[in-house]
Amino acid sequence: MISLVGSREDGRRGAAGLPSQETKVVGSTLLKRGFAHMLKHGVIMDVTNAEQAQIAEDAGAVAVMVLDKLPYDIRKAGGVARTASLSAIYEILKTTTIPVMAKCRIGHTYEARVLEDAGVDMIDESEVLTPADEERHIWKWDFTTPFVDGARDLGEALRRIEEGAAMIRTKGEPGTGNVAEAIKHVRVVNAEVARLRAFHSAGDTQELLKTAREMRVAYELALETAKLGRLPVVNFAAGGIATPADAAQMMQLGCDGIFVGSGIFKSEDPAERARAVVLATTFWDDSKTVAEAQRMVDERKSLLGMDSKQTDLRMQERGAQL
Amino acid sequence: MGIQGDIEEHVRAIAQAMEEEGVHGETTMLKTPESVDLADGVVIPGGESTVMGYLASTNGTLTRLRQRIAEGLPALGTCAGAIALSARVEDRVVGPTKQPLFGVLDATVRRNAFGRQRESFETAVSIPKLGEKPFRGVFIRAPVVSSVGEGVEVLSRLDEGIVAVQQRNILATCFHPELSGDTRLHRHFLSLAR
Numbered sequence: 001m002i003s004l005v006g007s008r009e010d011g012r013r014g015a016a017g018l019p020s021q022e023t024k025v026v027g028s029t030l031l032k033r034g035f036a037h038m039l040k041h042g043v044i045m046d047v048t049n050a051e052q053a054q055i056a057e058d059a060g061a062v063a064v065m066v067l068d069k070l071p072y073d074i075r076k077a078g079g080v081a082r083t084a085s086l087s088a089i090y091e092i093l094k095t096t097t098i099p100v101m102a103k104c105r106i107g108h109t110y111e112a113r114v115l116e117d118a119g120v121d122m123i124d125e126s127e128v129l130t131p132a133d134e135e136r137h138i139w140k141w142d143f144t145t146p147f148v149d150g151a152r153d154l155g156e157a158l159r160r161i162e163e164g165a166a167m168i169r170t171k172g173e174p175g176t177g178n179v180a181e182a183i184k185h186v187r188v189v190n191a192e193v194a195r196l197r198a199f200h201s202a203g204d205t206q207e208l209l210k211t212a213r214e215m216r217v218a219y220e221l222a223l224e225t226a227k228l229g230r231l232p233v234v235n236f237a238a239g240g241i242a243t244p245a246d247a248a249q250m251m252q253l254g255c256d257g258i259f260v261g262s263g264i265f266k267s268e269d270p271a272e273r274a275r276a277v278v279l280a281t282t283f284w285d286d287s288k289t290v291a292e293a294q295r296m297v298d299e300r301k302s303l304l305g306m307d308s309k310q311t312d313l314r315m316q317e318r319g320a321q322l
Numbered sequence: 323m324g325i326q327g328d329i330e331e332h333v334r335a336i337a338q339a340m341e342e343e344g345v346h347g348e349t350t351m352l353k354t355p356e357s358v359d360l361a362d363g364v365v366i367p368g369g370e371s372t373v374m375g376y377l378a379s380t381n382g383t384l385t386r387l388r389q390r391i392a393e394g395l396p397a398l399g400t401c402a403g404a405i406a407l408s409a410r411v412e413d414r415v416v417g418p419t420k421q422p423l424f425g426v427l428d429a430t431v432r433r434n435a436f437g438r439q440r441e442s443f444e445t446a447v448s449i450p451k452l453g454e455k456p457f458r459g460v461f462i463r464a465p466v467v468s469s470v471g472e473g474v475e476v477l478s479r480l481d482e483g484i485v486a487v488q489q490r491n492i493l494a495t496c497f498h499p500e501l502s503g504d505t506r507l508h509r510h511f512l513s514l515a516r
Contacts, residue, residue, distance in 0.1 A: 001331075001334075001501065001502070001503040002331060002501060018446055018456065018458050019444055019445050019446055019458075020445075020446055021445065021446040021447075021448065021456065023445060024443035024444070024445045025443055025444040025445065026440070026441065026442065026443050027440075028444055030444065030460060030501060031439075031442045031443070031444060031460065031462060034328075034442075034460060034462050034498065034501050035439050035442065035462050035463070037327075037328040037331060037368070037501070038327055038328055038368050038369050038370070038401070038402070038462060038463075039369070039370075040326070040327060040328060040329065040330075040369070041324075041325065041326045041327065041329065041369075042326050042327075042369070042370065042373055057372065060372070060373045060376045060377055061373070062326065062369070062370045062373050063370075093415075093438075094415065094416075095416065096416075097372065097413045097415070097416055097419060097433060097434070098370055098372060098373075099370075099438075099439065099463065116440065119438050119440060120438075121438050121439035121440075121463070122439065144440050145439060145440055146439065278373070278377070279377070279380065282325055282326060282353070282377050283353065286353075289381075
C-alpha cells in the first residue's frame, strides 16, 4: 500500500471502499500516485521530437518529457516559453511505448486541460516554462491525469502535494548542466524530513505543528512525512544532471529516480550518454558499473553548461513562494 | 528483481505476507546473476518492462533468472513483471515489440491494452482460487493476457481478457496486488516458494 495522505477524492471517483465489479474508477489518488511509483529507479528524459523519444526508449528511459525547446535553448532564446506543439506530442504518443509526459506553465489550468485531452500520461507543472499565474498553482485534484511539480524545499513540496501533485521533482537549476543546485535541493528536503521525524520520535507535537505552520503546509501532511521519514509521494531529482556520475550521485542521496533535461540531447553523444545515464542510475550502488558508464561518455562532448550562480534567469525561483 | 519499478512496495507486501503466514525469510534486491543464485523465489515488480528487460540483459541477470525460473524457481510478476515473464508481447499502439523477455510463461500479452494513464482504473477482480472476497484490482497502463498455452491456468478474467494466470511455479497478474494492501497473492506466491 502507498501513502494516500491528503487525498481529496470527490464522489465522482468514489475511491473509498472497494469498487464494484461493474464499475471502473479512474483518476483516483491511488492510480495517480501509483503511476509515479512505477517510474521509480528510472530516468525520465527531455525530448523534442519522435527520433529523440526513440533514442530515449531504446536507451532504457522509463518515460519521456516533451518540450519544443530544451531548457538550455529556452535560456538562450529568451521570450515566453509555453507548452509544446500538439503535433510533436501526438507524433511521440503514436510511436512510443513508454509513458509520455509534457510540461505546462505554472498555474495555467487550460494548458493542462489541453495536455490531458491529448492523452499524455503525466503533466509537469514546470518552472522551465514562463509562469502563467504568479499567485496560484493549478488545482490538480480536478484532473484524471497525474501531475508532477517542482520544489526546492520540503514546504514547497508539501504545498504542491496539498494541491494534488502525485509526484515531486526537486528543481535544481534547469538547462545549466550544473548539478550543484540539484544536490542542494535534495539535501534541503532530506534535512527537513529528518527534522520533522526527530520531532515525531520525541513526541513533540507542538514543535511539529509550529514547523508545519512555518512551512505553510497542512499539519496532516507534515505528520505523515514525519512518520514515513520521506516525502509521501515519489521524488525524482532534476535540474542540471549531465553525466552518469551526476545521476549516481543523485541516487546515492536517496532520490527515487532522475530527470535529465538538456544533459542528453544538448551533448554531442546523446545515444551513448542516454544509455550510460540509465546504467549509472540503476547500478548507482556499484561503483564499477558507474565507472563503466562514465567511460561510455566523453567529457569533451558534455553540455558545456553555465555557472548557475551567474545566470540571469533563475528558473528555480519561479512559483517557489506560492 | 531490484532493477526498476515499485520494488519497495513488493518488499513491504512480502514482509507482511511472511508475518501473516509465520514464515521467516529475507528480501534482497536481485540485480546481478550472483544474487539470483541465492534466491528461493523472485518477484518481478511493476514498472517499465522495456527498461527491466534491457537492464537485466546487460549483466547476465536475465539469462540466469530465465534459467532458474525454467528449472522451477517460484516467480511472481505484476503488470510489467507479467509482460517480462511472457513468451510473446505486442503493444496496442505500435504493434510487435523487440524488447528482451524472460519468455518462461506460455502466454501472449498485449501492452497498454486498456489505454494510457488517463484510462488507468480500479475495479473489483474475482480470483476464485484465492477465496470469495474480490481483490481491489489496480490497473495502471495495464497489459492484458490475450492467449495462453495448455499448461497455463487462468486465475481471473476481466471483460473479455485474462488478467491473472498461473503456470506451475509462475504467477502473473496484469494489476498491482502490491498497491492494494491485500496480501493474498503474495501469500500464494510464498506457498509456491516453500
